[in-house]
Amino acid sequence: MSYYIPKSELEIRKHVDIANDCFFSNYANLEKVCEKKDKEEFIDKVILSGNYPKVLNDFVRTLYKKVEKDNLYNLATNLRTVKLERINPFVWLVADYSYGTYDSLKNVITYFNKNSIPHELLHLSSTANNSYSGFNVIKGGINFANGFNEGYTEMLAQKIFFNSVFTNSAYKTNVYLLRLFELLYDDPKELETAYFNADFENPIKKFLKYGSIEEFKFLIKHLDYFAKTSIWNDEENIIFELLIDKIEKTKEKQRVKKANDIYNEYIVAERGMVK
Numbered sequence: 001m002s003y004y005i006p007k008s009e010l011e012i013r014k015h016v017d018i019a020n021d022c023f024f025s026n027y028a029n030l031e032k033v034c035e036k037k038d039k040e041e042f043i044d045k046v047i048l049s050g051n052y053p054k055v056l057n058d059f060v061r062t063l064y065k066k067v068e069k070d071n072l073y074n075l076a077t078n079l080r081t082v083k084l085e086r087i088n089p090f091v092w093l094v095a096d097y098s099y100g101t102y103d104s105l106k107n108v109i110t111y112f113n114k115n116s117i118p119h120e121l122l123h124l125s126s127t128a129n130n131s132y133s134g135f136n137v138i139k140g141g142i143n144f145a146n147g148f149n150e151g152y153t154e155m156l157a158q159k160i161f162f163n164s165v166f167t168n169s170a171y172k173t174n175v176y177l178l179r180l181f182e183l184l185y186d187d188p189k190e191l192e193t194a195y196f197n198a199d200f201e202n203p204i205k206k207f208l209k210y211g212s213i214e215e216f217k218f219l220i221k222h223l224d225y226f227a228k229t230s231i232w233n234d235e236e237n238i239i240f241e242l243l244i245d246k247i248e249k250t251k252e253k254q255r256v257k258k259a260n261d262i263y264n265e266y267i268v269a270e271r272g273m274v275k
Helices: 009-024 036-049 054-066 073-079 089-095 114-125 146-162 172-182 188-196 201-208 213-226 234-248 253-271
Strands: 083-086 100-103 108-111 136-139 142-144
Touching (some): 036 054, 036 073, 054 073, 054 114, 054 146, 100 114, 108 114, 136 146, 146 188, 172 188, 172 213, 172 234, 172 253, 188 201, 201 213, 234 253
Antiparallel strands (some): 136 142
16 A cells, blocks of 8 residues: 555554544543633633734634634634744745644744645644644654644635635645545534534544444545645545545435535546546
């Protein structure tokens, strides 16, 4: 198989341990630190104060307008201490750095230009602690479900900040696959709420209505690989077909049609072929 293979037996064991923790624990149900009213007042106070880097102002206000307030607690919490670092354009060109990064341990956004901020701000907005960020789990030196998380983050960035279903952006394959995954939901807002609250248990349970835990692990493993490469291979077809099969099990004709439309869009736009 061409996906990432751990380099040592110890690393393999770590990956398995983290997978088991993700699939069988209830880590997402974090203790409530305040009542709903107090929580909303805290969110309003932090976001409306503007006491964070000015370059974030417009982006933060956009989130405040378009995202349910109850999903902005992590944004408000992290805004209080966030720091921004600008990538030197020359350094980026010669070193091939990514357009932007978010360091959840240091609460630092590194960016090349303003267009790279929305994606990284969403990472900040969905980080509950050092281990759980959106649908990404970081434990024991292993970055688990990063591909799932990056695909959904970029998909959401396009919807919220650019009013687009999809544009020429990063993590293309993963974005298309997460657009398919979203079709498993009656209401896409459920997946969005899970993302902002670092609740990876939600998409696991949703997938298990239509597939097996082994299939979900297979999906996660390949999304991690696709996030690191743009090289076309037959395994991409396998994952598209896997998700379309699960969408067909919803028995919703409109969802199935939309799923096939998304797949055809990907084939034509990214591979220059017709299915």
